[in-house]
Amino acid sequence: MSNGQKTGSTPLPAVPNSEDPKYGGRASNGLIWIEQLGDELGALVRDYARGGAIVSSKLTPPAKEQSDMIEHVQVFLDQKNQIDAASSIAMICYGINDGVSASRRGATSLSSSAQELISQTELLIQAGIQNVVVLSPPKASGLFPEFNNIIWNGLKSLKAQTPSIQFAYVDFSALYSAINADPQSFGQDFLYARYESAESCLKSATSLDGACQNPDVYLYYIPNHPQKLTHGLMAQWADVVLSNCT
Known part of the structure; x- marks a missing residue:
């Protein structure tokens, strides 16, 4: 999952574009998981x-x-x-x-x-x-x-x-299996809106036509690409796993 760069350079700000679903070149509506994990760890991310x-x-x-x-x-x-x-x-x-x-x-x-x-x-x-x-x-x-x-x-x-x-x-598959099994159980413990759908807010990766009202309650932002809060869960998941490595 890319932050829009491909040479480890500084990414564009994760801001909306009225003509493009991607926020600063990201296939999401905000920072992707590695950027959020980097923020949590105080680390410089080169993607x-x-x-x-x-x-x-x-x-x-x-x-x-x-x-x-x-x-x-x-x-x-x-x-x-x-x-x-x-x-x-x-x-x-x-x-x-x-x-x-x-x-x-x-x-x-x-x-x-x-x-x-x-x-x-x-x-x-x-x-x-x-x-x-x-x-x-x-x-x-x-x-x-x-x-x-x-x-x-x-x-x-x-x-x-x-x-x-x-x-x-x-193991991201364990996280996604749990979300897909019971989407509405996610949210409260993670300070996020509860999922109402395991589908995507947008129906296309290239158009904003038919966008949902609230991406926060969808698992994905565009098809098969997580929205920013799902990326946040992925960052937390990775952080917990790495914090408990022995």
């Missing part, structure tokens, strides 16, 4: 994500041209950033669009994509990253259990090879 990205365009050819993790990692490496190993964290979240592409082609496994994700993560470690957080796709069914398991085991293998690295795994 290299791009909308619609997959792990590898060669392994899961998309219906139309899409960027991939290989490209994102290379952009970061080409910048030759000075990395503070103690305080820097690489947050890695891929899989949703790989699953869409695989399903379209009738594929029954994302194992190669999961293995490529580990290979790209290893490049980041070689560049000086010592803290790695992988975040699961928010879907728990279909191809993702195997995808997640391969990544988890791959991270453990990297840890065995390089004991100095620290890694964590945040």
